[in-house]
Amino acid sequence: MGSRSAALERLSDVLVCPVCAGDIVSVSTSVVCAAGHVFDVARQGYVSLIAGRAVSGDSAEMVAARDRFLSSGHYDRISDAVASAVPTASGVCVDVGGGTGYHLARVLDARPDLAGLVLDTSKPALKRAARSHERMAAVATDAWAALPLRSSSIDVMLSIFAPRNPGETARVLAPGGVLVVVTPTTRHLSELMSAVGLVRVDERKEERLALQLRDFETIRSDRLEYGVSLGRAEAIDDVLMGPSGHHAGADEIAHALSSLPDPVAATVSVVVSVLRLRRDAG
Ligand SMILES: C[S@@+](CC[C@H](N)C(=O)[O-])C[C@H]1O[C@@H](n2cnc3c(N)ncnc32)[C@H](O)[C@@H]1O
Ligand SMILES: [Zn+2]
DSSP states (O other): OOTTSHHHHHTTTTBBOTTTOOBEEEESSEEEETTOOEEEBOTTSOEEOOSSSOOOOSOHHHHHHHHHHHHTTTTHHHHHHHHHHOOOSEEEEEEETOTTSHHHHHHHHHOTEEEEEEEESOHHHHHHHHTSOTTEEEEEOOTTSOOSBOTTOEEEEEEESSOOOHHHHHHHEEEEEEEEEEEEOTTTTHHHHHHTTOOOOOTTHHHHHHHHHHTEEEEEEEEEEEEEEEOHHHHHHHHHTSGGGGTOOHHHHHHHHTTSOSSEEEEEEEEEEEEEEOTTOO
């Protein structure tokens, strides 16, 4: 069929059925496996490959904030850093917790022979991801469950401010494949976080270490830090699209930020790491 599933169709070799792990034999208005399990492709172009109960992800309000904020370009240096960290020109790049697909679309622009796949649980995010790039497909998947991907099939996995599943990542990465991880440092948006009463703790440090020690080795790790000037609406969106958005709405966040100057100077501070499977892993 037409554009609704063209990007999905191109990925049918790497996708597997979430129920039986069997091959995908047909992709059109639905995705069908060899055993006959059927998953409808939504009108907006994404498909849900979740075997059990669907988990929600970012809300519509958070996703709209992310869409507005990312299109301002304030985080483009992050996607540029990710694109230049991707060592391969072709193959399949999967963005786990990829949200609206903004960063992956910029990676695909930089790498015209890569095919892209966003995995996320948020339907409002997937709707945007499905139409954000002609070489990108969007699939509803729970990052904590078995990923509906063939073993040893994926050239690049991205995890940008997102959950990740080291065991499944190790299973699906192809030999020589890499995982590119972006994590915030404790300085990330600290000016805004202290106004909303949050101190960012580096809760991922241990997880990162575990990831490195078990199946992966870090081949590169660079800190990216720069200042941005955010108007009030942008500052609200930046907080709303992050973890605070799960607990507070725009009005509450606006109130918390009201004592800050407008525009406010904020720090973007992340670590971009490239990890590779250890040869003896698995
Ligand atoms: C902080 S956002 C980052 C989005 C995107 N990587 C970006 O930087 O624009 C985290 C994303 O992870 C998704 N997410 C949360 N829990 C998830 C899960 N269990 N499986 C897959 N995605 C999940 C959310 O819906 C959200 O889109
Ligand atoms: Zn099946």
